[in-house]
Amino acid sequence: MTSTLTAVDTPEIQGVPAQRSRASRPVLTRRPVVRFRRSPADLALCAALLTAIMVVQGWNIADYPALSDDEGTYLAQAWSVQQGTGLAHYTYWYDHPPVGWMQIAALTWIPSLFSPDSMTVGTMRIAMLVVSAASAVLLYVLARRLWLPRWAAGLAMALFGLSPLSVVLQREIFLDNIAVMWMLLAFCLAASPSRHLWHHFGAGIAAATSVLSKETMLLLLPALLITMWRHSHRDTRKFAITGAITACALIGLSYPLFALLKGELLPGAGHVSLWDGITYQMSRPGSGFLFDPGSGSYGVLQSWLYYDRVLPIGGLAGALLLLATWRWSVTARALAGPALAVATLALVAMRPSGYLPAMYVVQALPFLALVLAGGAASVTHAALRKGRRPDERQITRGIRLTVTAVLMATAAAYVVPRWYDGNHTALTADANAPYRHAAAWMATEVPEPAKTRVLVDDALWLDLVHAGYEPGLGAIWFYKADLDPAVTKTMPGGWRDLDYVVASPTVRRDAVDLPNVKAALEHSTAVATFGDGEDRIEIRRITGGDR
Incomplete structure (x- = not known):
């Protein structure tokens, strides 16, 4: 050698x-x-x-370890490449060169062919x-x-x-x-x-x-x-x-x-x-x-x-x-x-x-x-x-x-x-049980996923897409509700145009700098909670405004 x-x-x-x-x-x-x-x-x-x-x-x-929003972002972008819809699941804004998640798309291509609904962060690891x-x-x-x-x-x-x-x-x-x-x-x-x-x-x-x-x-x-x-x-x-x-x-x-x-x-x-x-x-x-x-x-x-x-x-x-x-x-x-x-x-x-x-x-x-x-x-x-x-x-x-x-x-x-x-x-540890339970709840307890708008972090975004929520407009990566003009123009009423917020630790932490997300959390009520402490995931239904 x-x-x-x-x-x-x-x-x-x-x-x-x-x-x-x-x-x-x-x-x-x-x-x-x-x-x-x-x-x-x-x-x-x-x-x-x-x-x-x-x-x-x-x-x-x-x-x-516990799912991270970065993992979800890269996998969602790889999914977008596989679907032929672009370099990202939203507007590609040159945050990183796309070569990385193009390789992820190649690595996950074969398993996604056999089981498209399993292309989620946990399994695609x-x-x-x-x-x-x-x-x-x-x-x-x-x-x-x-x-x-x-x-x-x-x-x-x-x-x-x-x-x-x-x-x-x-x-x-x-x-x-x-x-x-x-x-x-x-x-x-x-x-x-x-x-x-x-x-x-x-x-x-x-x-x-x-x-x-x-x-x-x-x-x-x-x-x-x-x-x-x-x-x-x-x-x-x-x-x-x-x-x-x-x-x-x-x-x-x-x-x-x-x-x-x-x-x-x-x-x-x-x-x-x-x-x-x-x-x-x-x-x-x-x-x-x-x-x-x-x-x-x-x-x-x-x-x-x-x-x-x-x-x-x-x-x-x-x-x-x-x-x-x-x-x-x-x-x-x-x-x-x-x-x-x-x-x-x-x-x-x-x-x-x-x-x-x-x-x-x-x-x-x-x-x-x-x-x-x-x-x-x-x-x-x-x-x-x-x-x-x-x-x-x-x-x-x-x-x-x-x-x-x-x-x-x-x-x-x-x-x-x-x-x-x-x-x-x-x-031996199971750090992702709250994520799995939250994804299952959103898939089975919401009557019409295709007509429902949800703020969610990217770790769960693909789970909701596979459950029938519309990519980008139904299942909304929470950052985009404030930072992406292509999304905000579909929300003339701001938080009032939403139905649910899946409040993961990432969403609660970053909501301070995101007005629409912060308002959605303030005008919502928890209908299901999985896990406890800082790692809990709350599914919150929007209750304020005209609702």
Whole structure:
């Protein structure tokens, strides 16, 4: 699968130690290339880990974690692509490039053919297992191409796929998961041991696809270029880098070209624009400083650490250590790209003025796992390295083995119980019973769904469409009641033109800034409630005005 490099010290000449100069630093010798597909040991280890990851991530996938409005939005947009009605279930306003949910549409196309009514968020999460499987295998390949030993590559794959944080977030229908898969492919091509030019061109294409799946992947392009620089041949490096950048830029420019051809590149009367979409994303209210206990970013950080402290903290520490020692460590130089990716994402997350979404960490997960496994490999290599003299080998070998075994046992004793608790929750808890009950009530208790208008969040939007509510005008994504002119013009009476509001936690939280939604909640009465506390879902019938 890859060529591996070994540190070789400058030999002593006639018993006199060589001078410690630049020439005497560890150099890299290349071993014969071992192809992944021809390595039974690599194939067996990767297959065993992949099976474990798929079982853990797939078990109870529809019931945990709780459905999110973002998942519903992306799946509803994918449904619209499948139906041939457009790039979104409402006016497409360039909030994100559409390539991400077009891929979701492709992943959910086959199951939707057999059972159209089952195309809801919970069941369609199964499609994300395909993405998780591809990402896990690509990470293993990348680890081996970055010269990590087999056991360290397996460790990286296990950290990435079995961490409770990964299990929870990789189950969800997020554009970030799809973008990460493409970026890992780009890194694998950039680190190809064959060094063919088409591999680097392919890396540029894969990187562009990643960015068009989720635009924040732009942050990782410098780390990709560093990896490509280190793994390209010096004689063809300028062609490889130029070709990769050109391929990435040309494909990336297809997005603004699409907007230009539609006459929606710049703002204007009566239409949306790419410029407005970018302006909105860049001007979103900041979440505050990451370590300020009163900020939204701090709450997001705590939600990550609630599931797992090992991968985020250990991976960040490993990345900083690798960047600090890259001049002296072979492993640090090999992992310079992934370490830079982790550092870049961490710095952006700490911006006091930036907006930090909960799924942001998804982009860092594979690189956190990679640098943490690389750090473990570096420490193990240093602990087990043979001494120069026979007597040193005999005396210190046993001590080093003992210390290494103690460190590994301590790490396992800390990690395993915490991961067991987090993954046990993911495999057994049912966080979506209120959503299922609310969807069933709206399908069976409302006399004429086709003539009923309901405000609902996108996590339940497709459920109502399958139950017979008119897409867009009967089942209304609650944001659109205030923010989409195409919807508001069908509601001349505002909240009075509605029949029900399905008040999920998302609807109640965001209603503060949405006048029509807020008024609908104030002029309605709960007729059914599912769940309790902040996570409850209330079905509220409009009672004020002329009703």
